[in-house]
Amino acid sequence: MNSLLIPLATEPGNRALTISLFSAVVAVTLYITWWASRQNKTAADYYAGGRSFTGSQNGLAVAGDYMSAASFLGISGQIALYGYDGFLYSIGFLVAWLVALLLVAELLRNSGRFTMADQLAFRMKQRPVRTAAATSTIVVSIFYLLAQMVGAGSLVGLLLGVKSEGLKAAVIILVGALMIIYVTIGGMKGTTWVQIVKAVLLMAGTVVITFLVLLKFHFNISDLLGAAATKSGHGESFLQPGLLYGKDLTGQIDFLSLGLALVLGTAGLPHILIRFYTVPDSRSARRSVQWAIGLIGVFYLMTLALGFGAAALLDTGKGSAVAESKGNVASPLLAESVGGGAGSIGGAILLALIAAVAFATILAVVAGLTLTSASSFAHDLYANVIAKEKPSEKSELRVARFAAIGIGAVSIALAIPAQKLNIAFLVALAFAVAASANLPALLFNLFWKRFNTAGATWSIYGGLISAVVLVVFSPVVSGKPTSMITGTDFHWFPLANPGIVSIPLGFLFGILGTYLGRDKSSEERYNELSVRALTGAGAEGPAKH
C-alpha cells in the first residue's frame, strides 16, 4: 500500500459530494425497505415478495442481484490491465444464463416454493435433503457474501481516499448493518426493489461513461482498441488471448476449468434461483431470464468499452493507481477522466456518481445473499429439521429474521480479519460449488426418475466437499508466492479452479448415491413433479391481498 492509492476524491469538496451521494443511496434504500415492510404479511410475502413481481421487474432484480461490484469494477479493471483476457469472465457469466433459461428457471418456479431445497424435497425424504441443500446454500452464499464485503471495505476506502484499516472495518460493519436492516425489515419485497433501483442506477451510470468514452474516439471501436494497445505497452498482444490465462498447459486446463464453473455455476446459485419464486407463473420466470440476459449482456458489452477506454486514457503502468488497486479503480478513474479530468467539476461529479453506483451495487448483492441464507436456515433447517413439530408461519418468519441478523453478524466477523486476504477466488469458488453440488442435484431431480434421496445428498455433499477440498490443496492456498498461506506448501492439486474435476464428481456422486442407496420411493412422485414442473398444475400462485 502506498500513497499512490489515494488519488480519488482527496479534495474536501469532492469527498463531501461522494459522501452525500452515498447517503442518498442509503436513504432511498432505507425508505424502500420501510415501505415494503408495511406490505409483508405472509411467508410468501417475506420469502417471495408475494410472487407478484412482473417479468421485467424481476428481470431487473435478477440483473441487480447478479452484477456484483466484482463484475462492475473487477471485469473492467481486468480488461484495463490485461486487455482481451479480462473480457473472458463476462462471456462465461452471460452464456450461463442459457442453462438457467432452458433447463432450470421455469421448472423450478413451478415445482418449488421458497428455497432451492423445496424443489428437491418435493419427492425426497425431507430431513436429509433439506439439510444437505441448506448446507450448500449457506456455504455458497457466505463465500459470495465474504467476497462482496471484503471488497466493499477496500473499495469504499479507495473511493473516499482514506486507507486506514479502521475505516475499512467501519465500512464493513455499516454494509453489514444495512443488509441486516433490508432483509429483516423489508424481506424479499424490500430486497427486490433495492436490487431494481441498483440495476437502473448501474445501467444508467455505465451508459453515460460508455457514451463519453466512445465519443472521445468518435465511435470508432478500432481506434479505441488501437489506442488501448499502444498505451498499455503490450502492443497488439493486449488485444489477443494469453496475457492473463493459459501460459502453459496447466494454465490452459485451469482456464478451461474456470470456464466450465462459470457457465454451469449460475443456474445453481441459490440467491439467483430463489428470485424465480417472486413472479406469478413460469411464463414470467421465462420473461425474467430474458430481461436479465438482455441487461447483463448489454452491461458486459459496455464494460468492454470501459476497460479498453481505461487502458487507452489512464495510466495503467506499474505503480499507477489502477495497477495498485488490481484494476478496481479503473472505472471510477475513467469516469473522472471522461468527465473533464481530475480537478474539474464534471470529473468530480461523475467520479462521485460512479462511486455511489458501486456502493449501491454492493448493498443490493449482499442483501440478496443474506436473504437467501436466512430463508434457507428458517424454512429448510428450522421448520423441517430442527423443530420437533411443524412451527407456525409466524415463528418460522421470526427465525428467518433472527437468522438474517446471525448471518450478517457472522459475515461481518469473518470479513474484517479477511481484509488482507486475496478474496477474488471466493467468487470463483462459489460458482464451482454451485456447479458441482447444486446443479447436478437440481437437474437429476427434474429429469431422472430413478434419482433418490441418497443420490441427492451424495451429489450435494460430494460436489461441495470435492470443490472445497481441491481448493484447499491448490496453489491458491499454499505453495506459491501469491498463495493465501506463505511459508509452507501442502498443495498437490495443480489447478486454481476445481470445476473440471469437481463438477463431473458431483454428477458421478449423484449416480453412485442413487444406485447404492437403492431406495425407490422417490419414483412415486416423479410423475407428479414432472407434470407440475412442465405445466404449472398445482404450482404456488401469487399472493392475494
Next chain:
Amino acid sequence: MDDQAVRERDARAYEAVHEAADFTELKRRYRNFVVPWTIAFMAWYLAYVACNNWARGFMSHRIGGSHINVALIFGLLQFVSTFAIAALYGRFANRKLDPLAHGLNAKYKRERRR
C-alpha cells in the same frame, strides 16, 4: 376433507394429466428443443474457450487491417448467440409449449373437482 384425502385426490389428478396424450406431446416438444440447443450452445462456448487456449494464431488474426481481431469477434458472437437462443426459446415456448401447458393445467383443475 382431511389432508390424506386431499393428497390422494391431487395425486389422482396429476396421474390423469400425466396419462394425457397432450402431456406426452408437451414433454416431447420441450425435450426436442432443449436437448439439441443445450448441446449446441455448450459446444459453441467450449469451442471458444478452447480456441483461446489452443488456437491463438487463429484468434489473433486481424480483420481488414483494423485492430479488431478474430478473438474479439468470436467473443462478441457468443453474445449474439446467447441473445438469439434466448429469443428463439421464448418464441418457441410461447407458441408451442404454453398452449399445451394451459390446456393441461385446466385439465388438472377439472380432475381435482371430480
